[in-house]
Amino acid sequence: MTHPDDDDELIQELALAGQGIALVKMEGRVFLRFEGVVDEAGLHVPYALVPAQGVLAKPSKWRKLEREARAALIAERANERARRELDEHVRAFVRELAEECEDAGLAPMDFLHTLADLQTSEPAGAIFDRIRQRLGHAVERQREEQHAERTRQSINLAEYPASFDVARRLPRRFIALLGPTNSGKTHKAMEALAKAASGVYLAPLRLLALENYERLLEVERHGKPLAVSLVTGEERRLAEGATHVASTVEMLDTRTAVDVAVIDEIQMLADRDRGAAWTAAVCGAPARTVYLVGAPEARRAIEALAERLECPLEVHVLKRKGPLAMEPGPVRKVKNLRPGDALIAFSRRDVLMWRDMVAEMGHSVATVYGNLSPEVRRAQAQRFRDGSADIVVGTDAIAMGLNMPIQRIVMTASIKFNGVEEEEIPAALARQIAGRAGRYGIHEEGLVAGYDADTHEVMRSLLKEKPVPLNTSGFAVAPTLEHLHRIAAVTGETALAKLLKRFIHNIDVPDGFFYPRITEDQNERAEWLDTLPLTVAEKFTLSLVPVTTRVASLQSAWEHWAMSLAKKKVTRLRTDDYVLHHMTLQEVEDICRLYSAYAWLGYRLPEYFPDVTLAQDMSREASSRVDSMLQDQNASARRRRPRR
Known part of the structure; x- marks a missing residue:
């Protein structure tokens, strides 16, 4: 066995200490470390580094070696040739790093000083790789900081309103008409729009855009009907010489000046996913008079926006035209439902379940839920209006855009899935749903009840809650293609996911009055789209297609469209693609949505998705099939009515 002191004697005997060579034991190794200095660049x-052949053995093996064998191994590895090779490797590495640091504007000694400081058994080559990695990270951080700064310089959200040239040049004024459901606020705004020489109505839903389009068509001026166009993401009905437009809010034309604009459901400024469209509408509606119509809790937010935009503001708070009251107690049984009731559930499955239960009691039923196309919702609502349906069973979709002669709202639940978890509905939604009861001019008062005792008491409490005002800052701004092109121009980035990330994290938001927002769906889609050879514009368009990723068939269709576009292939529709009478209700509903999404794409990329008219025809056919199936199911459930 050898003694540790023998190693010190060996180093002295071989005169290695004077040459800057040390024998070291650490990290489970016995190795040689060469010290030296290079003057380069x-x-x-x-430096103090382990040469390529500097590791001699594991300690257990080293201890077993005879003194002569250890001396021979040290002499073999610690020679002049090894010294020169290490010195040359260090020089070459210093030259390489100095050049890269000069290109990046970094100080090379910030990285090279570690060559003399590291206490490790790793060979020099591994140390060089680690320093290269550190430099790479530093360069990337520096590039990110530069790109962040360039992004901040290219987009300043404080200047967001100025990006709407026409609105900025017009002498605009705001008129806020605020009040609960059934206060006549939308009617008052639409009357002003109909009297104006030109104007635009901006709706939160295709259904509302369609209803008010038809409402404007009934207006006569100088003995002629008003020339009105309908513009939604999935449909265009363009009238020659149109003076008025009914549009979904996302489709606002910011370049054509008009006399009056009506922005409906203004409280949606606070909506998590779509609030940015209302911010854009308030900032960019190119009208001399802009009506802001919605719930009273939007007042402070409207006042803040008007002040920021330097637009004079009138606020009119309207009261409900008929009283709204809670029933003394819950409904408790289906047999206690009566004609004129609207039964509210919060999922398609529950709506259809309650529909069957109500129909089995002998009532005719209209059915309304979010998955239905606007055409089907209108047809179902019309049955309730004309009395061919006694009771309407629906989701909170009836809370916005469907005017029906409901006498009593009956809530089957007060818990709703918010996209993340089940939670109690907010008081604002409870008020909006309840407000649909007691249509002015038809019923003397509106009534509200819970189906069970717990829901009844929750609704009573929610309707007593004081509305929470909307925030007066942090108004959402969504990225436009122009924003992304600006960021791409200053950073050289072409990946949509990274451009969106830069928009969210790097643009300048000096006082937070306007704030960047994107949806989770858009971000997830962007990452997948970045795997395809598409332009930034194409990826951006595809990321916004209004089709849910939660339905496998729709997600599959969207992916197919994206991959076809990447290959520059034209995607056509065939009338024999789907046989509607062999499908379930859910499948036909999804087909409606698929055709609508195709039409949406077709308006934006007509060269590759040319069958817009066919898509709209097939969507209408599928909608008709859905309506027919709902009627058949309603009739079937009524036939199952138990005998008494």
């Missing part, structure tokens, strides 16, 4: 760089 104007730098004086000391």
Whole structure:
């Protein structure tokens, strides 16, 4: 066995200490470390490194070696040739790093000083790789900081309103008409719009855009009907010489000046996913008079926006035209439902379940839920209006855009899935749903009840809650293609996911009055789209297609469209693609949505998705099939009515 002191004697005997060579034991190794200095690229760089062949053995093996064998191994590895090779490797590395640091504007000694400081058994080559990695990270951080700064310089959200040239040049004024459901606020705004020489109505839903389009068509001026166009993401009905437009809010034309604009459901400024469209509408509606119509809790937010935009503001708070009251107690049984009731559930499955239960009691039923196309919702609502349906069973979709002669709202639940978890509905939604009861001019008062005792008491409490005002800052701004092109121009980035990330994290938001927002769906889609050879514009368009990723068939269709576009292939529709009478209700509903999404794409990329008219025809056919199936199911459930 050898003694540790023998190693010190060996180093002295071989005169290695004077040559800057040390024998070291650490990290489970016995190795040689060479010390030296190189003067290269104007730098004086000391080092203490393990040469390529500097690791001699594991300690257990080293202890078993005879003194002569250890001396021979040290002499073999610690020679002049090894010294020169290490010195040359260090020089070459210093030259390489100095050049890269000069290109990046970094100080090379910030990285090279570690060559003399590291206490490790790793060979020099591994140390060089680690320093290269550190430099790479530093360069990437520096690039990110530069790109962040360039992004901040290219987009300043404080200047967001100025990006709407026409609105900025017009002498605009705001008129806020605020009140609960059934206060006549939308009617008052639409009357002003109909009297104006030109104007635009901006709706939260295709259904509302369609209803008010038809409402404007009934207006006569100088003995002629008003020339009105309908513009939604999925449909265009363009009238020659149109003076008025009914549009979904996302489809606002910011370049054509009009006399009056009506922005409906203004409280949606606070909506998590779509609030940015209302911010854009308030900032960019190119009208001399802009009506802001919605719930009273939007007042402070409207006042803040008007002040920021330097637009004079009138606020009119309207009261409900008929009283709204809670029933003394819950409904408790289906047999206690009566004609004129609207039964509210919060999922398609529950709506259809309650529909069957109500129909089995002998009532005719209209059915309304979010998955239905606007055409089907209108047809179902019309049955309730004309009395061919006694009771309407629906989701909170009836809370916005469907005017029906409901006498009593009956809530089957007060818990709703918010996209993340089940939670109690907010008081604002409870008020909006309840407000649909007691249509002015038809019923003397509106009534509200819970189906069970717990829901009844929750609704009573929610309707007593004081509305929470909307925030007066942090108004959402969604990225436009122009924003993304600006960021791409200053950063060289072409990946949509990274451009969106830069928009969210790097643009300048000096006082937070306007704030960047994107949806989770858009971000997830962007990452997948970045795997395809598409332009930024194409990826951006595809990321916004209004089709849910939660339905496998729709997600599959969307992916197919994206991959076809990447290959520059034209995607056509065939009338024999789907046989509607062989499908379930859910499948036909999804087909409606698929055709609508195709039409949406077709308006934006007509060269590759040319069958817009066919898509709209097939969507209408599928909608008709859905309506027919709902009627058949309603009739079937009524036939199952138990005998008494």
